[in-house]
Amino acid sequence: MSHYFTISEIKELAQRHYGLQISVTALNGYDESNFLLEDAAGRKYICKIAEAAHGLHFLDAQVKIMDYLSKSAVAKGFQQVLRNGEGTPLTSLVMAEGLFYMRILTYLPGTFWGAEQEHSAVQQYNLGHFLGRMDQALAGFDHPAMHRHYYWDISHALDARKHLPHIRSHEQRRIAGYFLLQFETEVIPHLQSLRTAAIHNDANDYNVLVTGEEVTGLIDFGDMVHTALINNLAIACTYAMLHTADPVATAAAVVKGYHTAFPLTEKEVALLYYLIAGRLCISVTQSAKQAAAASDNSYHFITENGAWVLLERLIAINPLAAEDAFRKACGFTSRLNPADTYTPLLQERKQFIGRNLSISYKRPLKIIKGALQYLYDDKGDTYIDCVNNVSHVGHCHPVVVKAMQQQIATLNTNTRYLHDNLVNFARELTATLPKELSVCYFTNSGSEANDLAIRMSRHYTKQKDVIVLDHAYHGTSTVAIGLSPYKFDGKGGFGKPEHTHKAINPDLYRGAFRYSDPEAGKKYAADVQEIISRLAGSGKGVAAFICETLLGVGGQIPLPPGYLKEVYQYVRAAGGVCIADEVQVGFGRVGNKFWGFELQEVTPDIVVLGKPVGNGHPLAAVVTTSAIADAFNNGMEYFNTFGGNPVSMATGIAVLKVIQEEEMQAHALEVGDYFLAALEKLKAIHPIIGDVRGHGLFIGAELVRNRETLEPAVPEIDVVVERMRDRGFLLSTDGPLHNVLKIKPPMVFTKANTDTLIAHLHEILLELK
Template sequence: MFYTFSATGVVNLLKEHYGLTVTAKELEGYEEANFYVKDEQGNAWICKIAGESQSPAFLDAQVRILEHLAQSDTKGLFQQVVRNLQNEPVTRIATPEELYYIRLYTWLDGQPVVTVKGTRELYASWGSYLGKMDKALENFAHPAMHRDIRWDLARTLDARDQLPFIKDPERKRLAAYFLLQFETEVLPVWHRLRKAYIHNDANDYNILVQHGAVSGLIDFGDMVYTQLVNNVAIACTYAMLEAADPMEAAVAVVKGYHEAYPLTPEETDLLYYLVAARLCISVTTSAEKAAAGSDNEFHFITENGAWKLLTHLITINPLAMQQAFRTACGFTPVINESADYTALLAERKAHIGRNLSISYKEPLKIVRGALQYLYDDKGRTFIDCVNNPCHVGHCHPVVVKALQQQAARLNTNTRYLHDNLVDYANQLIATLPPSLEVCFFTNSGSEANDLAIRMSRHYAKQKDVIVLDHAYHGTSTVAMELSPYKFDSKGGSGKPEHTHKALNPDMYRGPYRADDPEAGEKYAADVDRIIAGLKEQGRGVAAFICETLLGVGGQIPLPPGYLKAVYAAVKAAGGVCIADEVQVGFGRVGDAFWGFELQDVTPDIVVLGKPIGNGHPLAAVVTTRAVADAFNNGLEYFNTFGGNPVSMATGLAVLQVIKEEGLQEHARVTGNYFMEGLRRLKEKHAIIGDVRGHGFFIGAELVRDRTSLEPAVPEIDVVVEAMKQRGFLLSTDGPLHNVLKIKPPMVFNKANTDALLTHLDEVLSSL
């Protein structure tokens, strides 16, 4: 709103209606005109002028709350209302253009807290001040404060409407994640929380400081009747904004508040999410104003700080903050620091198959996921560098909402018509070469590989399958028979008669190395050898199957020209070429959407798994019309939950996120940045023998000697355990178990990369 009152006009109005002789100076204002006025004796006031858009009832509420506080134990801590010569707290001024309302308050001395260096004592004073105020307002009420305003945390989810105005995908995802957490963690208990008449905006410009302590609070324009704890959450938010240690600042605020006006454990447990909620309202509002072309600096005054704090907040395990607040208030802790997992492990061993292994010497109990972060039950945060099934990030808000909403409507089998099935099939095949046009949906990559082999055998009328040595294709009976990683290992049943192992095309330690321009063709010749041997026995080949970058085989990119030569030989022999994209597809390799595109080939069948549903049990087989027709031999193929509406909605959401957030390009840029950093570490640390990969499919092979290539085992296990202690979850792979496996969720960013490289450098230096 624009006001045309001049300083001279204000001087005259105050003389006429208040009997004061003053000078006036205009101050900046958000929704009202503000003037600093002073008389010759040094007495000072602030004159506030509101227009017709401001509710007279709410202006009355602002006056009444200050008058109520003036009669309480907090007298002198707040502005005092100065009444006019008619003893009215609000003066009405009618002009030909509009009706205006004047209020005059005493001036509070002090600096805004944003201009001073925060200390623990200052933050405690901030909390104590608000606690005293809220305690004094226990018996205050005003009907005008029962209102709907954007800045009431009770309306946090309204911010979803402004999410489209955030242009940066990473920031939009972050805000949407925290809004999802508000819905999940706060709303179910929201109705149980105490409600009160609160200031609702104790920010770093409204809080005044003198001599290292809070001396005043101004601007009651955002007052509202809402949950009491919101007042504390807002104070914590602004205390954290510029603090060197944001959580320490918030804890000091909460402790100070609690000592003045006790909180409940339920209230303190929600503060993590309420701080995030306030930040989300702030950043989405700024984004909306920017989209509307606003040049009002007040619309963006905390935007950068809010994004910085949101980015920091997701790195804090919510349990850690809840524990800190509970400790500050003397409540029962939520974390048992001394607890071990003896009982849980015993139960697991008693009722879960013992050949299901657990990662790390000291097991982790993970209780929450947040995009590229995992939180354990001890309050620790881990950067996830290996969980590629959660392709677009743990608990990605778009995927979660799609799954939730469809699950709330319908989930059933595919004998009924449903749009989701054909919608997803159409969108999926649009990412593939035109010849791959028929979809079959399953519940896992293992099941999909099993189906792909069945289809190839129908088509080729043969049984024999060629795989790569050390390959892994799943846990079904057929998939295990295709997996040397399993059937050649301890407890394995050995190579089946109809499975044939071709050389692992490893250009680091195989017979043909990276310096051989014909390595691809030479490795492919081993497949020719197998085909020729089968022919001599009067047998043919049903299929050749391989991952388009080798995972368990050692995080190995295929040599140039390898698949082109192999596919030509297999097709000439009447076989089917199967690309296992379970760990590789959906943009992970960066330079292409599918791994087989890196080899400039088109398979007959593509198998999709882990990333397709972001951890939801969904997988697929996509094939040519000819292969599909051969499989359609009269025996019905039916999969009860393959292609169900919930899975299809989830798959659609994953594709939407990959596209809208530009995750393939992100994987290319950030993955290249990551590998460049690893190569710099290779120059420094002789234990790194090789760095390889594409996009976010990365391997670093550790060796004791770069000539003999002796694997650095158990050194690599020491590295993985040390990195876990530093908050990074890595794993090992490869036939010799000496390759660091790095396949993070696609939202992993450069800041995560820099942090990992720094810590890895330190760990390697300590070996």
């Protein structure tokens, strides 16, 4: 307000215009001045003063809607507007600062909903029933001023996007962005088909009045708007859910009450979860906007903390489970798939899909939606994703999704045409690497990238032989399978190809040289030198040495200190090329460094990137030196139809932007260290945990039956994985003996996620005893 109205001014105005002799108490308000008036007989009134910017037309609409309700069956639940001495409901006040409008309303008794700590299911039901009766009563009401574009109208929730940058917490900004993305995809296409009405639009916890179990009143029509009818219920549910033990059950009770009074449609119920999230996003972005503007109005932040807590809880709730609870409240049939309904799908998969395409878990999962570190199935269950490192910055990260959407709606073609995205991404990608690695080639998968890297090394060295680590895995192409002992030595494999040579897996836990040996890195590296010597003895050179800079399939193993420094010296002295496979470990996952090879203080000649670079989009890359790129430019064109296309490049740019702007490398270090420390505490309690290892959010826990013999705990580890799945945590196994818990979650994984995982893992390991 540009004019501060004093207590004495209000007393004088009430006397002059309304003939009231009253005492005055100032009240809080969002954007109007509010006062409690009381006369000598104890009668109370509410005085509201609005700036001219509120508009006489809209203030008239507020008067009209309250007059309309005063003649309805729900009249006693709403205030009435007093007329002034001239018989009008609005009193114009001309002050030095401008024009103001004064209203005096009757007082409604009761306690604010938000003033009570607990609310029974009966009270929640009554809230819905009260609102349903009100909305039914207002079915015939309309006013031109209510047809407005208003930022507190849930139908315009996407307006909140422009305020997302004001949210300082990366995690909170990401969650709000995610829900606004879902609002765009789940709600916007259906808005035009929903019932519309004149609604109150703000049944918040300090506008709803209760007496005992009854809801006795609703105040403040300053947010009213003509919009989707279901928005009124969504807002009431939002505020009722704040600070509750079971927010979905709370909302379901409100829905049931509303539906009993004024039946909902199935489409309205289906959108309710996303409308509630939309309202919360409006609230938190408005609070962030006000904070950025240094507002000192406490009313601007009254629900901020509770709204964030609810948003964080909401994203962990399967939307299908929420919808099902609301459907049951209305008596609609469930849309959840019952147990054991996958037989037909499994049969069709077997019929039409290659038989050797495996499925995780004994009881397969049908995942229908992803939300950052969460996955939702078709039965209403939520899973914390602890293993899908492909979704590096989180499932459906809003920044990445929008970048992909915008580019694919504009253009997608090949690299034979000029396009800024190709050069821009290459420039930004190489800026994260040592200066020697300056030339990029883009492909569609890590397998294809590894294939290309080997091809380039053979052009450069004129040799064919490649050294790999035992148990390594580098992809599914013919060349990559030939580099992967995990495949060619396994079931169905054809054995080691002639030009592939296996070096010892440098395993500090169960290998020949262990943690206690400070020279272990050099000793394991000596095996590579021995292979090179054998090749030289038979008149052969070495084209390349390739290894992951932390071993994935090999057992989630960090390389021994100094290992790659020694190996790279041996390989280069023999004229070979050093290839770092960063497909699983790059882009900040290891926390201490952006790239895994940096942990070893080396610079490879070729780096292979995949998986995380596109956050699940089929994008991979080979980055190399100018010398190797020049050698590869031998007259034969390198062309990849989809490699480097504008959509893939826009995706890669967005992923890098998110990693950097959301400080994900630092987050991986903090959460990873916390996770590793928690696993070490479990190891002290449970002898089955033989070793805990990793960097950042690349973590392995090796399970053994005996810490002396190191006998692998199989099938115990499979029991652990299945039981963790049943408790909502998706893990997997790795390692030559299949006894290592693989933990490589999306980088948005939190300490809170860690705590819940560790607690459940502890319980399961106790059960195993």
